[in-house]
Amino acid sequence: MTISGCSSSEASSAAAGGITPKQFADGVHAVMMADRTVYATHVVTNLKKQEAPVTADEYWQDTENAIPLPAQMFRMGAELVDENPEAGFTYALRSKWPLNEQHQAKTDFEKQALDFISDNPGENFYGEEDLGGKKYFVAVYPDRAVAEACWSCHNDHPNRGEDYPDFAKDDVMGGVLVRVPM
């Protein structure tokens, strides 16, 4: 595996059918974040405030009156994209402090990206990565605590490790990773 990570990439300026991989990644990321923010803010937080009988629950499939957590909704969307051969990209949630083991950094590139977006608030991380003999353009965006439901659930979660930080509004809790094959 080779790594070439930086805050801006040559790949981002290479036109690919009229749109650069960076523009593509930024675009799909904008849509993802908009959808999840609306879900977290106007659905999940609203339910909590109303003390509604319906709750967002980690075990929503086997719990009555339960809907998926925002992170689970995000992951299920990523899995649907994964099984769509026309999608042409993949995306995922990653974190240095994952509550779900599946969301920890899988490669050195991902570790480097998570460190970068934690150390450089407000910046994205762009780069290229070789995986399984294929080259990918990878964009990693800071995933922030946008709704009270996000950080309160994370801070209170029993899966949190000893070194788990106390998150507050706008803190970077992880990264959203968009991978485009080149």
Added chain:
Amino acid sequence: MLKAIISKLRSSPNGLKWIACLGINLAIGSYYSAALVAPASSIKSAWLPGKTTHGHYQIELDCDACHSASNSKEGPTSSDVMQDACIRCHGDQLKDVDTHPAKKFNDPTNAELLATLDAQNCLSCHAEHVPHQTLAMGLTMPADYCWHCHQDVGDSRPSHQGMAFDSCATAGCHNYHDNSALYEKFLDDHFGQPDQLDVAVTPSRNTLASLSGDQLPRKGWSKPAIGLDDADFPETTESNPQLLRDWAETAHAAAGVNCSGCHVTQSEAAQNDDSASWSDSVAMETCGQCHDKQVDTFLDGKHGMRLAAGLTPMTPDQARLPMNHDAAHRELDCNACHNDHRFDTQFAATDACLQCHNDDHSLAHVQSPHGQLWRDEVLHKGEQGTGVSCATCHMPRLEGDDGIWVNHDQNANLRPNEKMAREVCLNCHGLEYSLSALADEELIRNGFAGEPSERNKSVEMAHQWFLERAKKRRPRP
């Protein structure tokens, strides 16, 4: 030229031997060539590269059932041709429950794991025609396969430390494809349940609500009940008073389904002129006009898989399980269990099975506690839903969008049998007891007469894990 060769051979000292040798070789070649292109039949066994698994041997002589051409744009390969066939028959069954679906491995970061074990290809774990290396569930790779991707479990779950690498996918623990009966929240939710539940009944069916099919006016089924005088069989057909009485007493007559509803079919040739013909036998497709879920699931199971593949119906003499000799040539279709005009579901639930099945588990049922409960229900000594027939466990009543219906794929919850815990056993038993009993070979053999020799630890382990997690939870302000 051929004549010249033959006459030369005749004139040579060993000519007759040469001719005989050529003839034998030609006959052998013709036999194998014919076998290659022949429709599914015993002649094809000459080309079987090895014995197939218990799941596929019924259709093994229909090579095309698995080896048909792929739809892949890149052209078929020996592996993806098979993959197509696997998904064609098993894709729906894995939908929504598969813990390791192919899409999970599309994430490019899984490339390294896929290099270790290509989990996107069914044949990586389930090769056919290799009986010498086939384990339970058609697994044809070493049983420590879980470890190769999940080595870190020993660290993250102290409760799992010291367990053998090949023990993950054992009864009551994990199931590669469908962990729904064993995942930790489900286990914890059922912690502390007694072996026998206070209320022990199976779900109650609603036949009308569970009907489906293209001929059924879904919500508007309002045909008035009909009786003997309304029977519309043609005058030219000899009537059988017993059959007529049976029909008149059953749900079909009560729901206004007349003789013509099942016996009159439009042949393809007659479709254009609206003529129709009477048939004494009733095709399965006709039943499916109103009972399509039942027919579809029947075709998914071992009883109907030959019909689904376009072969002749299965007969008990083709089974690997012990069967009654006098039932050897019975053909399995709807009427095999729902016989004649009574379509008696009580008969179909146990007696029909025992017409053919002759193995220890089946034979033990009658004298088992389950069988006694079933007898009590049939004799109206026990309440409805308290009896346990063969169908109670192997054709469970499931809750669907249209009410409770009977799954006719008798194999659906036996792959593996832990799946029965969720769909069947929990109607009457606690989860820990159910998993323990399902893991006990002797109990299975004797029809669950007695107690499990060992108790399963999964429920307790999951409960402890949730307790430990709860301790870590910060107190809310």
